Each structure stands twice: as structure tokens, then as C-alpha cells.
Amino acid sequence: MLLWFNAIGCGLMAGLFFAFSTFIMKASGRIAPAAGIAAMNSINEVILRSLFMPLFWSTTVASAVLAVFAVAVWDEAGAKAVLxxxxVYLIGMFVCTLAIEVPLNNQLKSAADSDSALPMWQRYLARWTQWNHVRTVSCTLSCALFIWALVERG
Known part of the structure; x- marks a missing residue:
């Protein structure tokens, strides 16, 4: 059941990150910088109190548990794909989020009312989106690997 949950959860995360990479950040970059900054800061506040957070944490924990379990049952069908x-999920989504995306979001929030906000916004858009692409690909690949493991297990 955990493998099914994580396959679906990683797919949901991939879809969310895909939306940000393909149109939300592009749209944010097309409006006035002050409005884009305000919108992104608002998104960053709202997302922390949304259903995103339980999904973020549960898929992260499930990925870690599944990876450990895969090593323990290495000779069973699908174990390599699960590992x-x-x-991929832990490094490409979780580590990337904590090490890069969250600090960028904190910098944007701190700079929102300062003179450095506007120049920072263009750098933020480029760097945040670049690393969000990494999260999108990682979540998509993890979803595919978990589905592959389910197929192998029959």
C-alpha cells in the first residue's frame, strides 16, 4: 500500500511542480515585479497551510522507508526500482527544496520591501525555476520508478 501511495503522491507532486515550471513562474515574470513578488510571497505563505505540506512530508518519509525496505528485500521483484x-525523490525533491528553494523563498520575503527586491526578482525567477525543473523531473522519474516496481511485483 505504501508503494501505491507514493506512486500517486509523487505523481501529484510532479504535477504541481510542472505547473510552476511551465506557466505559473512565466506568468509571474510577465507582470510588474512588485506584483510578482507579492504573488510569490503569498503563494509561499498559503502553501505552508495547505494540503501540500502533508503530501510533501508523507511522500518524503515514504520514499525513505521504501528505499530502506528495498535494500532489505533486494532480491525481490521491483526492489531496485523502489530504491x-x-x-531520486529524496535528493531531487526533498534536498533540493530544503537546500535551494526554501532559502530563495526566504530571501524573496526578506527583500520584498527593500530596494534590492526588483533586481533580486529576476535572479529569483531564473534560479527558482531552474531548480523547480529539477524537482519536476525528479518527482516524475520517481513516480515512474514506483509504477515500474508495482508492475514488476505483479
Missing amino acids: AGGV
Whole structure:
């Protein structure tokens, strides 16, 4: 059941990150910088109190548990795909979010009312989106690997 949950959860996360990479950030970059900054800061506040957070944490924990479990049952069908899916998700989504995306969001929030906000906005858009692409691909690949493991397990 955990493998099914994570396959679906990683797919949902991939879809969310895909939306940001393909149109939300592009639309934010097309409006006035002050409005884009305000919108992104608002999104960053709202997302912390949304259903995104339980999904974010539960898929992260499930990926870690599944990766450990895969090592323990290495000779069973699908174990290699489960391990790969868990590691890709943990590094490409979780580590990337905590090490890069969250600090960028905090910098944007701190700079929102300062003179450095406007020049920072263009750098933020480029860097945040670049790393969000990494999260999108990682979540998509993890979803595919978890589905592959389910197929292998029959």
C-alpha cells in the first residue's frame, strides 16, 4: 500500500511542480515585479497551510522507508526500482527544496520591501525555476520508478 501511495503522491507532486515550471513562474515574470513578488510571497505563505505540506512530508518519509525496505528485500521483484525511486525523490525533491528553494523563498520575503527586491526578482525567477525543473523531473522519474516496481511485483 505504501508503494501505491507514493506512486500517486509523487505523481501529484510532479504535477504541481510542472505547473510552476511551465506557466505559473512565466506568468509571474510577465507582470510588474512588485506584483510578482507579492504573488510569490503569498503563494509561499498559503502553501505552508495547505494540503501540500502533508503530501510533501508523507511522500518524503515514504520514499525513505521504501528505499530502506528495498535494500532489505533486494532480491525481490521491483526492489531496485523502489530504491532508485526513493533516492531520486529524496535528493531531487526533498534536498533540493530544503537546500535551494526554501532559502530563495526566504530571501524573496526578506527583500520584498527593500530596494534590492526588483533586481533580486529576476535572479529569483531564473534560479527558482531552474531548480523547480529539477524537482519536476525528479518527482516524475520517481513516480515512474514506483509504477515500474508495482508492475514488476505483479
